[in-house]
Amino acid sequence: FKVTVVSTSPIDGQKPGTSGLRKKVKVFKQPNYLENFVQATFNALTPQKVKGATLVVSGDGRYYSKDAVQIIIKMAAANGVRRVWVGKNTLMSTPAVSAVIRERSGADGSKATGAFILTASHNPGGPTEDFGIKYNMENGGPAPESITDKIYENTKTIKEYPIAEDLPNVDISAIGVTSFEGPEGKFDVEVFDSADDYVKLMKSIFDFESIRKLLSSPKFTFCYDALHGVAGAYAHRIFVEELGAQESALLNCVPKEDFGGGHPDPNLTYAKELVARMGLGKSDTGGEPPEFGAAADGDADRNMILGKRFFVTPSDSVAIIAANAIEAIPYFSSGLKGVARSMPTSAALDVVAKSLNLKFFEVPTGWKFFGNLMDAGMCSVCGEESFGTGSDHIREKDGIWAVLAWMSILAHKNKDSIDGDTKLVTVEDIVRQHWATYGRHYYTRYDYENVDAGKAKELMEHLVKLQSSIPEVNKIVKGIRSDVANVSSADEFEYKDPVDGSISKHQGIRYLFEDGSRLVFRLSGTGSEGATIRLYIEQYEKDASKIGRESQEALSPLVDIALKLSKMEEFTGRSAPTVIT
Numbered sequence: 001f002k003v004t005v006v007s008t009s010p011i012d013g014q015k016p017g018t019s020g021l022r023k024k025v026k027v028f029k030q031p032n033y034l035e036n037f038v039q040a041t042f043n044a045l046t047p048q049k050v051k052g053a054t055l056v057v058s059g060d061g062r063y064y065s066k067d068a069v070q071i072i073i074k075m076a077a078a079n080g081v082r083r084v085w086v087g088k089n090t091l092m093s094t095p096a097v098s099a100v101i102r103e104r105s106g107a108d109g110s111k112a113t114g115a116f117i118l119t120a121s122h123n124p125g126g127p128t129e130d131f132g133i134k135y136n137m138e139n140g141g142p143a144p145e146s147i148t149d150k151i152y153e154n155t156k157t158i159k160e161y162p163i164a165e166d167l168p169n170v171d172i173s174a175i176g177v178t179s180f181e182g183p184e185g186k187f188d189v190e191v192f193d194s195a196d197d198y199v200k201l202m203k204s205i206f207d208f209e210s211i212r213k214l215l216s217s218p219k220f221t222f223c224y225d226a227l228h229g230v231a232g233a234y235a236h237r238i239f240v241e242e243l244g245a246q247e248s249a250l251l252n253c254v255p256k257e258d259f260g261g262g263h264p265d266p267n268l269t270y271a272k273e274l275v276a277r278m279g280l281g282k283s284d285t286g287g288e289p290p291e292f293g294a295a296a297d298g299d300a301d302r303n304m305i306l307g308k309r310f311f312v313t314p315s316d317s318v319a320i321i322a323a324n325a326i327e328a329i330p331y332f333s334s335g336l337k338g339v340a341r342s343m344p345t346s347a348a349l350d351v352v353a354k355s356l357n358l359k360f361f362e363v364p365t366g367w368k369f370f371g372n373l374m375d376a377g378m379c380s381v382c383g384e385e386s387f388g389t390g391s392d393h394i395r396e397k398d399g400i401w402a403v404l405a406w407m408s409i410l411a412h413k414n415k416d417s418i419d420g421d422t423k424l425v426t427v428e429d430i431v432r433q434h435w436a437t438y439g440r441h442y443y444t445r446y447d448y449e450n451v452d453a454g455k456a457k458e459l460m461e462h463l464v465k466l467q468s469s470i471p472e473v474n475k476i477v478k479g480i481r482s483d484v485a486n487v488s489s490a491d492e493f494e495y496k497d498p499v500d501g502s503i504s505k506h507q508g509i510r511y512l513f514e515d516g517s518r519l520v521f522r523l524s525g526t527g528s529e530g531a532t533i534r535l536y537i538e539q540y541e542k543d544a545s546k547i548g549r550e551s552q553e554a555l556s557p558l559v560d561i562a563l564k565l566s567k568m569e570e571f572t573g574r575s576a577p578t579v580i581t
């Protein structure tokens with residue numbers, strides 16, 4: 001092939017958000033839009049790192065992925081990349097990409113140096129919906145802010161990019177290697193099924209035999225909903241073939257370009273079918289719900305964990321996994337190096353860390369902040385309130401890993417009851433037992449999606465201004481509800497990375513109460529249009545007689561305060577959030 005240099009000019013708005021660049025497909029289809037971003041990334045990595053590199057290019061298979069893969073292959077070839085690894089039909093979950101970078105060796109012993117992940121995660125897909133792209137580094141984790149800032153700077157000055165226009169499109173539906181000859185030598189494109197690598201990694205972490213035993217028990221029933229996302233490409237292999245679950249346990253496990261027209265977001269609002277099956281929906285499906293249910297998002301890095309008629313908050317989920325990991329999961333049998341959560345995630349994990357005497361870290365939202373801690377051997381298990389849970393087996397959150405972690409805990413707790421006459425220890429039992437031991441963090445998140453960006457900014461500015469006088473804040477708070485604790489401090493969260501000393505500012509506005517309650521306000525960094533305001537509300541209850549309340553009811557005084565303090569309706573015109581979790 002030949003290399004052509006195409007001239008281009010900067011396009012506004014290519015700043016990567018919490019997890020890459022996410023825009024409507026029609027934005028990505030504009031001439032040079034994808035090309036500019038890809039070249040800005042190559043330039044940020046520097047030619048020394050790009051020439052001779054082995055790059056993974058794949059994603060959740062959403063609409064426009066097939067076109068994007070071919071464009072990136074041609075640009076990689078022209079930039080001197082040696083090999084591109086592509087998942088069959090462009091499919092590779094975000095955790096599988098991370099695993100492939102870290103674990104896979106090519107036939108000639110080559111190792112991947114990085115990846116373009118094509119996904120907009122939990123955002124809908126299709127011609128009128130979202131597409132996205134992000135770059136992951138050689139540790140398998142998302143590029144740090146130092147790199148994403150450079151990428152953004154490059155998008156503002158880009159003038160040209162090289163591309164191998166005459167390179168024929170590679171058949172990405174067929175496994176195998178296609179070789180080309182370019183000006184700088186050989187260039188290979190290898191198509192493979194990443195489920196092999198991923199399954200191998202999962203088997204090295206968990207005791208599949210004990211999970212298989214759990215799944216084979218008539219007492220234990222299970223259901224998994226991939227929401228038409230890429231998790232389906234792994235679910236059959238792992239849950240059915242390896243662990244012996246019934247085919248009927250899988251819902252929506254054939255990946256679709258448009259996720260069947262839905263939001264591939266595993267929460268109580270969007271995972272409707274699963275929620276109904278688990279006996280949690282308004283329209284119950286009738287039969288006896290399964291004992292355990294779980295769902296994934298589009299790129300399979302998120303998870304929702306459900307018991308029979310029971311929802312496990314993600315903040316509780318990571319705390320429960322951390323509390324049980326050493327006993328229930330072979331990978332952790334020699335101990336946990338530390339645990340970490342994102343700032344808005346509830347403090348349930350903090351209590352476990354304290355009681356088990358583990359190192360503990362609080363980082364800004366977004367998985368990239370956990371990677372440094374893990375690379376430095378300071379963190380084994382971490383999680384976010386946004387249905388993200390994971391460990392240092394890779395450098396991304398991992399939806400199927402979380403399900404296997406829960407299955408391992410269930411298998412462990414039911415070691416003796418699985419064959420005998422004793423009652424199954426359920427998901428709900430495990431959570432209630434956890435609350436009884438550590439106390440309960442009542443928690444809810446209100447999302448106001450697609451509000452006017454200017455108004456959202458004004459609301460945040462208003463909240464920052466209020467923080468300058470805590471007595472004034474308390475006057476307002478007491479005027480709304482006299483039955484809540486005083487606000488003891490308020491700030492904008494700022495993080496200093498303990499490994500490299502880098503500082504991230506403006507990571508969310510916090511109001512901290514004397515009794516440990518918190519209100520947190522943030523603007524989302526993953527939306528593609530307008531702004532999304534996230535409001536996180538949390539209250540800690542140690543008193544065992546008060547841990548069984550309904551969470552919306554328990555939190556209603558704090559919700560009231562949050563809405564009035566922020567003047568939510570006044571700024572946004574919204575009397576209710578779009579999503580409550």
Ligand code: VG1
Pocket residue numbers: 018019120121122297301302342365366367384385386388523524525526527534
């Ligand atoms: C959201 C979540 C955050 C998560 C991020 C990426 O970000 O709140 O916790 O890390 O999505 O997840 P934001 O900025 O919209 O609040 V995924 O599954 O979209 O890669």
Ligand code: CO
Pocket residue numbers: 094121122297298299300301302
């Ligand atoms: Co995701």
